[in-house]
Amino acid sequence: LVEHAAELAAQWHDGVYRKSSWRDPAFEAPPGVEVQVPVVAHVAAVAAVVQRAGWDDATVAAAYVHDVIEDMNQHGQHLRREQLRQALGEEVATIVDGVTERKYDADGHPRPWHARKEDYVERLRVGRVESVAVSLADKLHNLWTMNQGLAGGEDIFAHGPNRRGLNAGPEQQRWFHRAVLEASARHDDPRLDPIRERLQRELERFEALLARRP
Numbered sequence: 001l002v003e004h005a006a007e008l009a010a011q012w013h014d015g016v017y018r019k020s021s022w023r024d025p026a027f028e029a030p031p032g033v034e035v036q037v038p039v040v041a042h043v044a045a046v047a048a049v050v051q052r053a054g055w056d057d058a059t060v061a062a063a064y065v066h067d068v069i070e071d072m073n074q075h076g077q078h079l080r081r082e083q084l085r086q087a088l089g090e091e092v093a094t095i096v097d098g099v100t101e102r103k104y105d106a107d108g109h110p111r112p113w114h115a116r117k118e119d120y121v122e123r124l125r126v127g128r129v130e131s132v133a134v135s136l137a138d139k140l141h142n143l144w145t146m147n148q149g150l151a152g153g154e155d156i157f158a159h160g161p162n163r164r165g166l167n168a169g170p171e172q173q174r175w176f177h178r179a180v181l182e183a184s185a186r187h188d189d190p191r192l193d194p195i196r197e198r199l200q201r202e203l204e205r206f207e208a209l210l211a212r213r214p
Helices: 002-012 039-052 057-064 081-088 090-097 113-126 129-151 170-184 190-211
Strands: none
Touching: 002 039, 002 057, 002 081, 039 057, 039 129, 039 190, 057 090, 057 129, 081 090, 090 129, 113 129, 113 170, 129 170, 129 190, 170 190
């Protein structure tokens, strides 16, 4: 199951990259070639966090594919929940559904950032604990990469060469990550604790790095 999820994630996110890089490549790129970070590196990191915390195969598999319904592939296609269920089973599809943002309203119009996030946080509060584990791991890796960029002197909130700025500013990002932590506190499972503690430390680091910005 986990191997199948890793394959599906690699196929779906093929040719899609993170908004920025946070470390120099370990090899010399050909002239004129910018080394970017594939999205699959992010989902693999999220799955590793979930697995190390002791979650079962269905939750680890869901971590690998946590973005496949929410995000289009490089061809502009959307993966439907039913397609995910047929590929990896109802358990995985249900966990992923619990961390999938509703980016569009009933008429197909993009929803405002804050409204999407409020809805996401509320669904975490009342949702399955497995979805909370995936969410915490996802936000942990996202915030860690943001902090790496800030620590390297990068303005992660603005567009730049080979970089897309974040969709929300520092105050909104601080609010959202705090809200995810608070929502996770509604769930009492010791396997959440190590992920929650690491996210709390990254949030404190984020706030310290913001305080040093010009």
